[in-house]
Amino acid sequence: MVDFRFFRPIGARTLAQILEAIGENSLNLSLAAGKTTISDIEELDVAGPGQLSLAAKKSYGAALSHTNAGAVFVSEELLPLVPEGSIALHVENPHQCFVRAMNYLFPDSGFLLAICPEHETLPAPALEEDISIGTNSVIGSGAQIGQGARIGPNSVIGPNVSIGRNTRIGANVTIECALIGDNVNISSGVRIGTEGFGWLDHGKSNTKIPQLGRVIIQSGVSIGANATIDRGALSDTIIGEGTKIDNLVQIGHNCQLGRNCLIAATTGLSGGTVVGESVLMGGGVGTSGHLNIGAHSVVHGRAAVTKDWPEKSMLAGAPAQDIRDFWRELAVVRRLAKGGKR
Amino acid sequence: MVDFRFFRPIGARTLAQILEAIGENSLNLSLAAGKTTISDIEELDVAGPGQLSLAAKKSYGAALSHTNAGAVFVSEELLPLVPEGSIALHVENPHQCFVRAMNYLFPDSGFLLAICPEHETLPAPALEEDISIGTNSVIGSGAQIGQGARIGPNSVIGPNVSIGRNTRIGANVTIECALIGDNVNISSGVRIGTEGFGWLDHGKSNTKIPQLGRVIIQSGVSIGANATIDRGALSDTIIGEGTKIDNLVQIGHNCQLGRNCLIAATTGLSGGTVVGESVLMGGGVGTSGHLNIGAHSVVHGRAAVTKDWPEKSMLAGAPAQDIRDFWRELAVVRRLAKGGKR
């Protein structure tokens, strides 16, 4: 479900209207189905009636077969899996159609972003007591800022952003499309809630996938200078309670970090990286997208994580492997290079 | 040719004046040659009369032999290659002399930067209709901003910068010495047109090479949060139409990126990297400077590209190689470490 505080919907439309708007009115739909109203978009596993969803490739199969979405753009191969209660929208390129529908239902995805924080239709920011806001900082309409919060100069808080109590935000910071907890520490130059890096048709049209999610920063989190945290593409990017992130770290859209992690500087987590609680990461770590790193794992500096790893993994190398394998391979190569036998 | 909109020249000077100013008046020059006037600097291959150029090392040989430059600082070994129409300035350290001449001819290289955007000698910014400029943003004198453009709060647009139509610029952005196309999307915290990293006499005097070029961002480009794009040293840094760049990416001076590339987060391209169209780069990629990556290549995450690669290369590893070689070597090492034979 898109958070209408950050992205303004055009409102309910019938499937017939949507298909016409996106140039797919040749689709053969029953009259009743065409009259079904849609007012939102959502991922398959949590979608319900009135929400439009997407099943573009095989990996969506399991979620598709249990979805309650009102309608689903679906590929040929997944068509048999659409449940009875959902209307199958069988199109040649489901992802392209879904993107067009997103743009139709949320036409002004720049609405309410930090880029233009003041809105006549929204109330003034709601500020609790004992708040300090730096010179030239711009606080968006509808923003809520908790007691004891301090914001440095020249920062920008987007409209409807919520900031918890005793949270400290540095200078020259930008925050949009985000809900921030209590006792959070955000250093200078941080960007939170910026658009994720999502494109279709790579290297050709590079069609933009609208980024309609949020960033949730739980309480006690710390974020280092000039770090960047993109908002989710559809659901949220989440930083768990007590997790500490160092300078110049990139957190891609839809990453989910557990509680009490430590992530050292210049690390980059690709979109959809899921990190369990109490994971320690050295500097310069990278991850491929859409993978899980189990709780209590230690990812050594410069590791490049390319697949799922269970709890308490100790990882090193690029591509990352168990650190004992990493050292063993290193030893073998060094011995060979020195003229010894394996 | 230096763009006088961004860097103010002192105007035409004779070679005799220039050589005196830089402490090289012992150079044996004919009276006629000494009276030749120079008003600009340029690279060998495009320089013409009235422009001063540089031939410092062997790799400049081919360009030198065809140059139309008015005069060239040249090393002993390249002296025979100076064409008849150009005046050879044979000095012991051509690069040092060239830098001194740049500083003499463009004494105020800080003129017209974001650092001081308002100038009495320039007109007010030229703003087309339907433009939105955020609170506390500073727009430099002489800047041109196209219809439908939106600029977030607390951003700084340098003097004479040009921004196309429907281009969207986030909050806390800095742009200087740049020409930006239409429908460009620049996220918050981006720096465009900052000085490149160019030094002579490494580790000793670290003498600065003036950075007198520009950044050209073509239409449809997208640039992620806190990314940095340096201006050219002499000619331009160019980002091709439709290319999308992720957060925290560094693009060095004189890089040229083709159309429709995708460059993922935390990648760093060293100065003079030339990337063909439709190249896809994963996260954390790096390149050594002054090399070519052919069109339609795929550079996997964390690759370190150290030399030229042809079209449609598939690269991985550090130093980067063909991805099939990368996997083959990885397999050999893993097998050895597990006690198997190669």
Place this chain on the structure above:
Amino acid sequence: MVDFRFFRPIGARTLAQILEAIGENSLNLSLAAGKTTISDIEELDVAGPGQLSLAAKKSYGAALSHTNAGAVFVSEELLPLVPEGSIALHVENPHQCFVRAMNYLFPDSGFLLAICPEHETLPAPALEEDISIGTNSVIGSGAQIGQGARIGPNSVIGPNVSIGRNTRIGANVTIECALIGDNVNISSGVRIGTEGFGWLDHGKSNTKIPQLGRVIIQSGVSIGANATIDRGALSDTIIGEGTKIDNLVQIGHNCQLGRNCLIAATTGLSGGTVVGESVLMGGGVGTSGHLNIGAHSVVHGRAAVTKDWPEKSMLAGAPAQDIRDFWRELAVVRRLAKGGKR
């Protein structure tokens, strides 16, 4: 010694008061010892009477045995090494106690930071002549800015920060807890003096270690766009004269860089990295913390330095080794993968 210009002390307290405040009043201390006054904290090797210090693990042994600190939190194993003039505070967890004492003696570590640059108790900034300060820049109380300095728009200079003559600071910069020399060039988006990444009890409570040091930028230094330099945890982070740092570089707390180094883009130096003079580093280099890289070394791009290296080292690879060994190993692996013998 904490610089009281940046961190306000509560003033002198007796050891008895301190121990009570941090919940360690069960410690068996003589009456005289309990009355000893402490007004500051300091590292073992430079601490004197009136200063409280820490000896948490074996590596502190040598410094401990010669310390002049008034009192030291010390572990069981180091207890015998406390010199006669110092009062041993033998506690179960010395580091946790020290952190609590830091928080007690410097309760408002956010005092005087860029986050709130204007203070009633401090004088107005002291500006020399011929200074240019950009629109919407915020200059903290007590700051000193030297003749000929230029500061771009929307920057923030924290209170009591000192900036030398002819230093040039870009737009959207943040500087706090720092002393900056003459002829320094700080590009747009740079963050200087932000809190370092220091935590106790990793992955569990992630208890913050107060960051009470400074950043010292010596004359002639250049710092690239969006780079970040954290202040020291207790003593200082130091960038040596004439050193040039590229874009998006991270310098951790208590790093010490010698004179005339060159550090290329996207490099990250972990806390406590000590770099000798005239060291050249390529792009994307990383270091583990608390190590030395000798003067005149060359660290090739993407090297991951994990231990001390002497002067004139030539390093490559991850983990970094002598570049000749790096090439030798690479050659062996390539030969094996191509079916040849070692």
